[in-house]
Amino acid sequence: MRGMCRAVAIALGLLSSLGFPAKCRAVDFAPAKTYPVGTFGYYPPTVIGGDFNGDGKLDIAVANSGSGNVSILLGNGDGTFQAAVNSDAGAGPQEIAIGDFNGDHKLDLAVLLVGDATNSPGFSVLLGNGDGTFQGSHFLPLESMAAGMAVVDLNLDKKSDIAITITNINQQIMSLLVFISTGDGTFESPKSLTLPIGEGSLATGDFNKDGKPDLVMDGPGGYYIQLGKGDGTFQPPSAVLVASNFSGAGVQVADLNHDGVADLITYSIDFEHSSDPEGARSLTAHLSVFLGNGDGTFQTEQVLATASSSKSGVFAPPVGDAVSPAGIGDFDGDGNLDLLFLRTKYFGISFTASGNMMLGKGDGTFSQPSTVNISFSPSAVTDLNGDNLYDLLSFQGDSVAVSLNASPIVYVLTVTFIGDGSGYIASNPAGISCESSGQTCSVGQISPGTAYTLAASPGRNSTFVGWDGACTGSDPNGCSVTLNSNMNVTAKFSLLPDFSVSPAAMSLTMKHDGQVSDTLTFPAQGGFSGSIALACSVSGPPPMPACGISPNSVSPGSNATLTVNAASLSAALTPQFFNTTTRLHATLLPIGIVGFVLVLFDRKRRRVWTLCLLLIVTTILPVACGGGSSNPPPPVAQNYTVTVTATSATLQHSTTISVTVN
Numbered sequence: 001m002r003g004m005c006r007a008v009a010i011a012l013g014l015l016s017s018l019g020f021p022a023k024c025r026a027v028d029f030a031p032a033k034t035y036p037v038g039t040f041g042y043y044p045p046t047v048i049g050g051d052f053n054g055d056g057k058l059d060i061a062v063a064n065s066g067s068g069n070v071s072i073l074l075g076n077g078d079g080t081f082q083a084a085v086n087s088d089a090g091a092g093p094q095e096i097a098i099g100d101f102n103g104d105h106k107l108d109l110a111v112l113l114v115g116d117a118t119n120s121p122g123f124s125v126l127l128g129n130g131d132g133t134f135q136g137s138h139f140l141p142l143e144s145m146a147a148g149m150a151v152v153d154l155n156l157d158k159k160s161d162i163a164i165t166i167t168n169i170n171q172q173i174m175s176l177l178v179f180i181s182t183g184d185g186t187f188e189s190p191k192s193l194t195l196p197i198g199e200g201s202l203a204t205g206d207f208n209k210d211g212k213p214d215l216v217m218d219g220p221g222g223y224y225i226q227l228g229k230g231d232g233t234f235q236p237p238s239a240v241l242v243a244s245n246f247s248g249a250g251v252q253v254a255d256l257n258h259d260g261v262a263d264l265i266t267y268s269i270d271f272e273h274s275s276d277p278e279g280a281r282s283l284t285a286h287l288s289v290f291l292g293n294g295d296g297t298f299q300t301e302q303v304l305a306t307a308s309s310s311k312s313g314v315f316a317p318p319v320g321d322a323v324s325p326a327g328i329g330d331f332d333g334d335g336n337l338d339l340l341f342l343r344t345k346y347f348g349i350s351f352t353a354s355g356n357m358m359l360g361k362g363d364g365t366f367s368q369p370s371t372v373n374i375s376f377s378p379s380a381v382t383d384l385n386g387d388n389l390y391d392l393l394s395f396q397g398d399s400v401a402v403s404l405n406a407s408p409i410v411y412v413l414t415v416t417f418i419g420d421g422s423g424y425i426a427s428n429p430a431g432i433s434c435e436s437s438g439q440t441c442s443v444g445q446i447s448p449g450t451a452y453t454l455a456a457s458p459g460r461n462s463t464f465v466g467w468d469g470a471c472t473g474s475d476p477n478g479c480s481v482t483l484n485s486n487m488n489v490t491a492k493f494s495l496l497p498d499f500s501v502s503p504a505a506m507s508l509t510m511k512h513d514g515q516v517s518d519t520l521t522f523p524a525q526g527g528f529s530g531s532i533a534l535a536c537s538v539s540g541p542p543p544m545p546a547c548g549i550s551p552n553s554v555s556p557g558s559n560a561t562l563t564v565n566a567a568s569l570s571a572a573l574t575p576q577f578f579n580t581t582t583r584l585h586a587t588l589l590p591i592g593i594v595g596f597v598l599v600l601f602d603r604k605r606r607r608v609w610t611l612c613l614l615l616i617v618t619t620i621l622p623v624a625c626g627g628g629s630s631n632p633p634p635p636v637a638q639n640y641t642v643t644v645t646a647t648s649a650t651l652q653h654s655t656t657i658s659v660t661v662n
Helices: 002-012 567-601 604-627
Strands: 033-036 046-050 059-064 069-073 085-088 093-099 108-113 122-126 138-141 146-152 161-168 173-179 191-196 202-205 214-219 222-226 238-241 247-254 263-273 281-290 302-311 319-323 327-329 338-347 350-358 370-372 380-382 391-396 399-403 411-418 423-428 433-435 440-446 451-458 462-469 479-482 487-495 507-510 515-521 532-539 546-550 559-565 638-648 651-661
Touching (some): 046 391, 059 093, 069 093, 093 146, 108 146, 146 214, 161 202, 173 214, 191 214, 202 247, 214 247, 222 247, 222 263, 281 319, 302 338, 302 350, 327 380, 411 423, 423 487, 433 440, 451 462, 451 487, 507 515, 532 546, 532 559, 559 638
Parallel strands (some): 411 487
Antiparallel strands (some): 033 399, 046 059, 059 069, 069 085, 108 122, 122 138, 161 173, 173 191, 214 222, 222 238, 247 263, 263 281, 281 302, 302 319, 319 338, 327 338, 338 350, 350 370, 380 391, 391 399, 411 440, 423 433, 451 479, 462 487, 515 559, 532 638, 546 559, 638 651
16 A cells, blocks of 8 residues: 555656655545526536525535526536526626525525616625525616626624725725615615725634624735724724735635634735836736634745746736636545645646645645546535535536536544543544644544544543443543444543642742731532531741631531731740840849958958959949840841641642741
């Protein structure tokens, strides 16, 4: 098998091993089956998929600019379709979108119209009957031809609204018109916003994760982001820049890296020509990705594909190559979005076209392009037959062409953490490797009938509760699932019953003769509800302050007060000074007594010496006995540590608080 993969890789001249596992499941498409629709006319047709008759099978709708109608092809559920049924839409349909404009939960259509010699441009709304047919179109005129349209509930009233861009080349401006639905298929007068001129394509998504729809549209130098306020109005626009000299020429929105944030897939161009109307001209195109940051801003541009062609004159054939905008879908069944585009190579009067597939890695990056057997640009991609592989819709003549994905059917296994605990999940065979609460991981490219065994290891202070979804039970090593479809497994981890000790302050300061207190709280987790016994102790140089806790037994959610009392330090300092003075008195007092005795019994010939000695003693003794004044030195600051211990059955936690006594 590896030899086959290596041979295919050499034959295609591809190196796709940079962080992306080699795959032998090359994406392939069956020969296209065509279905006649209306007349396409000058403007290229557009196609969109939806369940228009409520049978759970995907149908398609095609806007036909030449015949002024919309073709509905009801799906059989296997990728084949019934014959087209046409509904009048107005003059020159150029774009089509799905919405629910009257709140009846039946799919309606909005059709952008370019108009003709006798009909002004505008858009029409076709309300669906729920059986694949539609009521007569309701037309709303526009002052000039529109460039792009998006349908989304902009004011969060559960009814679809319409945003339209109109470019004014003479004034070099672009207008954004917002039509808020009244709920019966009609609309309020449009709100207008002026922007610098652009190509006018329009897409919608939630770029700052506030639950309110946002818009993105082409602009000079890149794209404009309009963050919605949820009432049909928007914040001031911000720009997303493309390469120098390039301008936006198409934008789509999808989550490419599974982070729940909308990303941009863009098509930008740099068109250059000389001042001579028939002079040389060139066109360079970039197919790029901008990953969203989740706050309405985006990371720098990743250019995934580029092409350039030039002409020596207006009527000269091009030389070089060109790429089309990308179709976005999961073409290989691994759960990651891929990109499919057409590359056309020009050789003067001849050209060749081939499909290019860039497989997504799930992190916003892609493999090198591989060749796919298509020769028409993808107009739309979606899963037409329910096999979880995206199929291709394109146009040939006045027919819509359906190319079913012929890749081997594979499935995706997805595992999701729930609960407030943490842990790790691994699989056998390897592929699933999740850790930390709230994470989701998946493995794709699984052949039908493959069995996976999952093992769960709880993290610190957590316990594994059980499996749910595609496999159930409480054995952490006993979850086995056999994939015969895409499957989802849920693993629940909960925190163990426990508590902690949390003081309001980690350090306290007090005086030698004072006291200080601190509030203790006892947060619980995992449903802990036991009684908590409290004790405290003090460590440090003697003498030490005393501590106490009231109450000495608490339950989770209640508080206790720690009190530290330094009165014992003040009492200990006074006797120490007194004893020092007393020892001095005891030493000098006998000297005074001896002198007094000598005065009484001295002989005459020693009287002079005795009088001198007595004078000295009487001078010193009052001083020694306190006749002079002496203040004790200020106390030195001492640092102590109070340890609070909390015990409940076999659970015991402690915390320390530093105390400084001045």
